[in-house]
Amino acid sequence: MTTLVAPAPGSALRWLAADSWTIAKRDLVHxxxxxxxxxxxxxxxxxxxxxxxxxxxxxxxxxxxxxYREFLMPGMFAQAMISGAASTVAIVSTDRARGVTDRFRSMPVSRGAALVGRSIADLCNSALELTVLVVCGLLVGWVTRTGPLAVLAGIGVLFLMRFAMIWVGIFLGLIVSPEAAGMAWAPIFPLSMVANTFVSPEQMPAWLGTIAEWNPVSATAGAARILFGNAGAVTAGTASWPAQNALVLAVLWPLLIVAVFLPLAVRRYARAAR
Structure with missing residues (x-):
């Protein structure tokens, strides 16, 4: 007679964490x-x-x-977090084409470990890229003018956007070919350019400036400027509604992106086939 043993409380979470870290290490080694x-x-x-x-x-x-360089660096940080989605698309698409995704699905591992592990590896990659950019910024004259907590909050806002874009990248990587994934930067590049990354939307034509103001990249860059105390940061009453509420939008935009693309990525992964 077979006896079914219920998993211990928290064992599923520990299983997911252990398997996710194993897969993340595999991705980092590659x-x-x-x-x-x-x-x-x-x-x-x-x-x-x-x-x-x-x-x-x-x-x-x-x-x-x-x-201007003080204005530029938070925009560059935000652009780097957005652009990282292109590498996520390429890696996930290549794994799917080579059968790695199917192998993960057939192994006795936690069902969400492959996706969580991918997100952990991509966040680690982004941490290195952001560190290099920070060092470069310091060398060209960028400084922070707020306290440590505000600076940490600024870094947190940047990684929140990167986390959101990871799920966009995973979903797209599961549906496009490696050849198409190589062009993933094409839609991402204008997204990061039509924003307050390099210039203020006030200096753009009115219709383009409106698009730039509501761009998620602008919210992240604007929030980073506020939290770092950099040039170009706006306060209430000095600019448009999106600029005045950049801190709020810098949280809401990534949460909305995650709410849309995380379930799509999980569903697509569950149904993936070679």
Whole structure:
């Protein structure tokens, strides 16, 4: 006679955490063994900092005054968190095409471990990229003018957006081919450009400025400027509603994205087939 034993309280969560970390380590090992991806992922944002900070920066004014590089860096941080979705799409799509996704689904591991592990690995990758950008920013003159708690909150806002974009990347990676995944940067690039990343929406044509103000990237960059105390940060009564409420939108936008794409990614993963 077979006796079914109920799992101990919390065992499912421990199982998920252990399996997720195992898969995350696997993803991180693959990433470390691909130095080309590391170099490209780190140097591309740095090149943007140097290009806009030293080449175009002298021709761009900051609303309310202030140093342009100080205005630029929070925008670059936000752009890096958004752009990371392209690598997520490419990696997930490649794993699916090579049968790795099917192998995970057939193994005796927690059902959500593959997706959670992917998100952990991508957050670790983003932490390195953000660290390099922060160091680069400090070298070109960027500083924070608030206390440690506000700075940590600013970093938290950036990672919240990155976490949201991970689920967008996972979902898209599960439905597109590796060839199409290689072009994932195409829609992401204008998303990060038509925002307050490099210039204020006030300096754009009215219709384009309205789009930029409501862009999730603008909310994240604007919130980071406020929390870091950087040039270009706005306060109530000085700008449009989205700019005045950047801190609120910087939380609401990622939560909305997660609410939409996390269930879609989980459902697609459960139904994935080679």
């Amino acid at each position: 990433w470390v063994r691909n130095p080309t991806a590391i170099v490209f992922g780190v140097t591309f944002p740095v090149m943007f900092v140097l290009l806009f900070g030293y080449v175009f920066g002298s021709a761009i004014s900051v609303p309310g005054g202030g140093d």
